[in-house]
Amino acid sequence: MNLSFFNLALAGYLLAGIFYFIQNIFRKKLFAKFAALLLLLGFTFHTLYIIIRWREAGHFPAVGMYEALVFSLWAVALVYFILKKAYQLEFLKIPLSLLAAIGLAYASTLDQSLKPLMPALKSNWLVIHVSSYCLSYGALLLSFISSAMYLFFSPKKNASTADKLDSLSYKLVLFAFPFLTLGLTTGAVWAKKAWGNYWSWDPKETFALTTWLIYALYLHLRLTKNWQGRKSALLNLIGFFCVLFTFFGVNYLFKGLHSYL
Amino acid sequence: MVSVVELLASVKFAVTLLVLIILFCVSGTIIPQGLDSSHYSRIYGPAGDILFKLELTDVYHSPWFIGLLSTLWLSLLVCAKGRLRSWKKQTGSLLTHLGLLIILLGALINTLLGESGFVSLPKGDDQAIFLAGNSGYRFKKLSFRAALDELSVSQEGNGLALNIAKAINQTYPSPPPLVKGRISYPQGQNKNRLTCPVGEKQIRTIQGRINFFDIGGRIIAVKTIKINQPFSFKGYTFYLENYELKYLNWVELKVTNDPGIPLVYAGFIFLNLGAIAIVITKNKNKPLTKLLLTNLLP
Numbered sequence: 096m097n098l099s100f101f102n103l104a105l106a107g108y109l110l111a112g113i114f115y116f117i118q119n120i121f122r123k124k125l126f127a128k129f130a131a132l133l134l135l136l137g138f139t140f141h142t143l144y145i146i147i148r149w150r151e152a153g154h155f156p157a158v159g160m161y162e163a164l165v166f167s168l169w170a171v172a173l174v175y176f177i178l179k180k181a182y183q184l185e186f187l188k189i190p191l192s193l194l195a196a197i198g199l200a201y202a203s204t205l206d207q208s209l210k211p212l213m214p215a216l217k218s219n220w221l222v223i224h225v226s227s228y229c230l231s232y233g234a235l236l237l238s239f240i241s242s243a244m245y246l247f248f249s250p251k252k253n254a255s256t257a258d259k260l261d262s263l264s265y266k267l268v269l270f271a272f273p274f275l276t277l278g279l280t281t282g283a284v285w286a287k288k289a290w291g292n293y294w295s296w297d298p299k300e301t302f303a304l305t306t307w308l309i310y311a312l313y314l315h316l317r318l319t320k321n322w323q324g325r326k327s328a329l330l331n332l333i334g335f336f337c338v339l340f341t342f343f344g345v346n347y348l349f350k351g352l353h354s355y356l
Numbered sequence: 357m358v359s360v361v362e363l364l365a366s367v368k369f370a371v372t373l374l375v376l377i378i379l380f381c382v383s384g385t386i387i388p389q390g391l392d393s394s395h396y397s398r399i400y401g402p403a404g405d406i407l408f409k410l411e412l413t414d415v416y417h418s419p420w421f422i423g424l425l426s427t428l429w430l431s432l433l434v435c436a437k438g439r440l441r442s443w444k445k446q447t448g449s450l451l452t453h454l455g456l457l458i459i460l461l462g463a464l465i466n467t468l469l470g471e472s473g474f475v476s477l478p479k480g481d482d483q484a485i486f487l488a489g490n491s492g493y494r495f496k497k498l499s500f501r502a503a504l505d506e507l508s509v510s511q512e513g514n515g516l517a518l519n520i521a522k523a524i525n526q527t528y529p530s531p532p533p534l535v536k537g538r539i540s541y542p543q544g545q546n547k548n549r550l551t552c553p554v555g556e557k558q559i560r561t562i563q564g565r566i567n568f569f570d571i572g573g574r575i576i577a578v579k580t581i582k583i584n585q586p587f588s589f590k591g592y593t594f595y596l597e598n599y600e601l602k603y604l605n606w607v608e609l610k611v612t613n614d615p616g617i618p619l620v621y622a623g624f625i626f627l628n629l630g631a632i633a634i635v636i637t638k639n640k641n642k643p644l645t646k647l648l649l650t651n652l653l654p
Contacts, residue, residue: 218584272635276627277631284621290610291586293617315367
């Protein structure tokens with residue numbers, strides 16, 4: 096039953112992406128409306144899947160690579176729906192739908208078995224630490240896409256689109272930063288409670304700090320040195336590579352405390 | 357003197373510091389930290405020796421890194437002082453900078469005055485010492501004696517746990533060799549901070565009862581310890597770090613005393629409030645609440 100929600104979510108995202116793409120070519124409003132409906136349906140099934148998984152597993156479903164990935168993709172879509180109108184995110188609808196579809200398809204190849212929660216993770220801090228990180232990573236992914244699109248559609252071709260993408264990428268980093276800070280600090284408090292040290296320079300911790308420092312740098316340069324356009328887009332890309340490295344790389348390359356993710 | 361303050365206040369200088377700190381963090385992630393010098397010669401050949409001498413193999417405790425953090429602290433101080441004048445306009449940024457200043461101060465206090473170590477408690481043996489330090493262990497005295505009174509294991513009533521209960525026993529490491537009152541770890545080997553080893557697939561509740569005696573041998577306290585449920589006694593916090601599962605006759609407790617922790621946590625609160633305040637002030641024309649409402653309504 097639950098697995099079919101997973102498949103319906105994947106299908107919803109994929110079809111939304113395809114219909115947005117068709118709409119881009121034929122410029123028919125009807126396609127866009129249909130695609131928006133499909134995206135919303137995909138997100139609804141994704142939400143249902145996570146709720147049911149939560150009940151089945153008996154713990155917050157963000158433990159292990161499979162659950163973390165499925166939950167983060169959900170957070171990306173959530174950030175999209177929250178900020179869609181205010182930040183005018185329509186540029187991001189095609190990459191978002193396709194990325195969610197590809198991400199879920201990749202997740203389905205991972206080990207999906209329900210695992211009991213190990214004692215070190217049994218804590219209310221799990222929910223707040225993981226969900227603030229997922230929300231910030233969601234916004235940072237959207238920001239990364241904006242910056243990548245900015246660099247791809249160089250401002251010479253279409254100045255107004257490029258400007259919008261540039262300011263969008265900044266606004267999304269700004270939105271992500273408090274969640275990134277909350278994730279980092281709650282992680283430290285939790286580590287103190289569970290392991291006895293709030294900081295021990297474990298690779299995951301260190302890279303999470305590095306990521307935070309890069310986005311702090313990004314905001315400083317943007318706000319005080321008036322960095323815009325290409326320079327700030329490139330820095331944003333570096334920041335997001337650090338996010339990816341913290342999320343995936345550290346787990347595959349190093350043995351550390353976060354080996355369970 | 358003025359020029360030093362000017363340098364510390366400049367954004368360029370702060371950015372340079374941040375970039376250097378980031379680079380050191382990256383190097384510390386790539387180069388394995390805190391191992392014996394022979395390991396580095398084996399991994400990197402002759403370059404390993406140089407890395408070791410430059411202290412890039414224990415970079416977070418190296419004079420380079422501590423120097424950088426101290427300079428960053430001064431730069432943050434000058435920067436926060438500059439923002440005091442227009443604090444109403446820059447509340448968020450002032451709070452984040454104050455938060456970082458307080459966190460680093462707390463970290464300094466922990467480094468200078470804090471203690472951290474392990475106490476090994478085989479059943480029937482009481483201890484008044486603990487083994488401190490990350491590399492090169494040394495003994496520290498406690499003002500009381502501790503002894504393991506009882507250790508018990510219970511299964512939790514979760515259906516999931518039963519399915520994989522069988523494969524577990526092999527994954528648990530055997531306790532390190534015991535010499536009376538002392539555990540010998542290979543030098544420089546980082547101890548696993550997990551209260552439960554990676555690979556453990558079973559939900560289990562391990563519970564120990566620890567008795568405390570004064571030096572004269574009178575019992576002064578009885579405490580219960582579980583995984584993730586540390587307790588505090590006489591300024592020290594005790595964590596269940598390791599245990600012998602088969603005979604239930606040995607536990608190892610992590611002992612910490614971090615006087616800087618209240619400052620660190622206060623700094624965290626400032627930092628988070630500041631980050632939220634920055635977003636709110638930068639979105640002034642679109643208050644976040646209004647922004648959320650317009651989106652949630654169709």
